[in-house]
Amino acid sequence: MLSKLLLVTALASAAFAASNCPSKRATGDLKNANFWFAFGDSYTARGFNTSRAVPAPGNPFGNPAYPGNTGVGANWIDFDTVEFNKSLILTYDYARAGATINGTLVKPTLTTYDFITQVNHFEAQVVKKKPASAPWTSKNAMFSVWFGINDINNSYNKGGDRNAFSDKLIDQYFAQVQRLYIHGARNFIFIGVPPIYRTPHMLAKSASARSLQKSVMDGYNYRLAVRVHSWAAKYPGVKAHIWDANVGFNNVLNDPKKYGFKNVTAVGDFWANDFHPSSKAHHIWAQDVATVLKGTVWL
Numbered sequence: 141m142l143s144k145l146l147l148v149t150a151l152a153s154a155a156f157a158a159s160n161c162p163s164k165r166a167t168g169d170l171k172n173a174n175f176w177f178a179f180g181d182s183y184t185a186r187g188f189n190t191s192r193a194v195p196a197p198g199n200p201f202g203n204p205a206y207p208g209n210t211g212v213g214a215n216w217i218d219f220d221t222v223e224f225n226k227s228l229i230l231t232y233d234y235a236r237a238g239a240t241i242n243g244t245l246v247k248p249t250l251t252t253y254d255f256i257t258q259v260n261h262f263e264a265q266v267v268k269k270k271p272a273s274a275p276w277t278s279k280n281a282m283f284s285v286w287f288g289i290n291d292i293n294n295s296y297n298k299g300g301d302r303n304a305f306s307d308k309l310i311d312q313y314f315a316q317v318q319r320l321y322i323h324g325a326r327n328f329i330f331i332g333v334p335p336i337y338r339t340p341h342m343l344a345k346s347a348s349a350r351s352l353q354k355s356v357m358d359g360y361n362y363r364l365a366v367r368v369h370s371w372a373a374k375y376p377g378v379k380a381h382i383w384d385a386n387v388g389f390n391n392v393l394n395d396p397k398k399y400g401f402k403n404v405t406a407v408g409d410f411w412a413n414d415f416h417p418s419s420k421a422h423h424i425w426a427q428d429v430a431t432v433l434k435g436t437v438w439l
């Protein structure tokens with residue numbers, strides 16, 4: 141009881157000091173902030189517009205406000221930024237629905253910004269201008285990269301050597317990662333492709349289409365993991381983490397009751413629509429990512 145009272149008193153005096161001196165408080169908070177730069181597709185996107193409000197203490201996403209325009213409610217990056225965060229995280233989420241790694245190589249489902257363009261946006265916003273609002277450094281910035289879902293969905297059935305194509309995709313992926321590295325990125329979390337062959341979208345197709353998609357996805361995920369290791373080994377100072385989304389999704393899909401889901405084969409509590417997991421599922425992905433990054437300054 142006493143300690144609770146002391147805490148309340150401390151908070152009250154902090155609030156008092158803050159209200160007397162708002163600008164000083166904002167600067168102080170920004171000084172202690174950590175940063176998260178996210179690149180990806182609809183599984184990560186929340187509709188960030190680089191021309192509008194930027195992330196700041198008290199407004200960690202800038203725009204749009206939590207949970208953002210995700211189409212499904214709060215997503216994994218929403219939860220990691222405001223719920224599983226171990227510090228103040230300011231999240232610049234450059235991800236865009238429908239995005240592929242290179243929109244010329246694999247045409248996105250919608251007109252959107254591919255990984256290349258998302259890195260352009262990052263450069264224009266917080267590298268070239270070095271704004272006072274984003275005092276990020278190699279130490280305080282995490283970079284998450286989650287691509288491949290649309291690349292595979294939109295190309296798995298094109299025939300030819302799909303593994304050779306995945307090598308090409310991963311080359312282009314790491315050309316973008318290299319640009320981030322040159323700008324000072326050192327902390328990464330790479331996320332592979334989840335079992336999209338288990339989405340209602342694919343369950344409506346033939347077993348052979350699903351099995352083909354699974355084999356293309358396995359080839360891509362294997363290549364991604366190999367490249368993450370070989371790339372990170374070349375650059376001292378890089379800390380590369382991987383969250384294996386394939387394992388994460390399958391854990392839940394194989395034992396849905398354990399995670400409180402009723403139906404994982406149709407749109408419902410697990411699938412928000414025929415291709416996207418629900419917010420409840422995203423909460424589990426956020427926990428998985430927090431487990432991978434446990435002990436870091438972010439989560």
Ligand SMILES: *[C@@H]1O[C@H](CO)[C@@H](O)[C@H](O)[C@H]1NC(C)=O
Nearest residue numbers: 187188189190191192193203
């Ligand atoms: C981003 O915001 C600017 C300024 O409000 C607006 O002009 C532009 O249309 C927005 N872009 C998108 C894609 O919504």
Ligand SMILES: *[C@@H]1O[C@H](CO)[C@@H](O)[C@H](O)[C@H]1NC(C)=O
Nearest residue numbers: 200221222225226227228229
């Ligand atoms: C987590 O983020 C929220 C929202 O920005 C912030 O209010 C809170 O202080 C952060 N938690 C920690 C432990 O810093």
Ligand SMILES: *[C@@H]1O[C@H](CO)[C@@H](O)[C@H](O)[C@H]1NC(C)=O
Nearest residue numbers: 242243244245246256312315
């Ligand atoms: C994107 O892919 C196209 C088609 O393969 C290629 O011509 C172009 O150079 C690639 N862009 C980048 C930045 O690698």
Ligand SMILES: *[C@@H]1O[C@H](CO)[C@@H](O)[C@H](O)[C@H]1NC(C)=O
Nearest residue numbers: 238249290293294295341415
């Ligand atoms: C998946 O790819 C197919 C084309 O192969 C496309 O019709 C469909 O809209 C895509 N689904 C999503 C959710 O992007």
Ligand SMILES: *[C@@H]1O[C@H](CO)[C@@H](O)[C@H](O)[C@H]1NC(C)=O
Nearest residue numbers: 396402403404405406407408
């Ligand atoms: C899930 O829902 C679909 C569509 O309503 C139904 O066909 C299927 O049997 C359900 N599965 C379970 C495990 O209830």
